[in-house]
Amino acid sequence: MSWIYPPELLAGLAPLGLAPTARTPPALTRETADELYKYELRRLRDQLRGGDVERSNYLGRVIALRKKYWVLTLPLPAWEKICATPSSPTSP
Numbered sequence: 001m002s003w004i005y006p007p008e009l010l011a012g013l014a015p016l017g018l019a020p021t022a023r024t025p026p027a028l029t030r031e032t033a034d035e036l037y038k039y040e041l042r043r044l045r046d047q048l049r050g051g052d053v054e055r056s057n058y059l060g061r062v063i064a065l066r067k068k069y070w071v072l073t074l075p076l077p078a079w080e081k082i083c084a085t086p087s088s089p090t091s092p
Contacts, residue, residue, distance in 0.1 A: 001025070003083040012071040026079035030072070037069040 002022045005013075013020065013029065016036055020029045044061055047053040053061065074082075
C-alpha cells in the first residue's frame with residue numbers, strides 16, 4: 001500500500017528525526033514517534049531525579065516536549081485517513 005503524508009505532518013515529524021516514505025505505514029510512524037516521546041519523558045524524569053533539572057523548570061520542559069510531539073494528538077485512524085491515497089481504502 002502507498003501512503004501520502006501531508007506536508008504539515010511531515011513538518012511535525014522532521015524535528016523528531018522521522019521522514020516516512022510512501023511505503024511507511026502511518027501506524028509504524030506514529031508508534032515510532034510515541035516511543036521517542038516516552039523515551040524523552042523518561043530521560044527528563046531521570047534528569048530531574050538526578051538533580052540535572054530543577055523542579056521549577058521541569059513542568060516547562062514537559063510542556064515543551066508535548067508541543068514538540070504534537071503529531072501524537074492525532075489518533076491512528078486520523079493518520080490513516082489523512083495519509084491514505086485517493087484510491088486506497090481507509091478502513092476494511
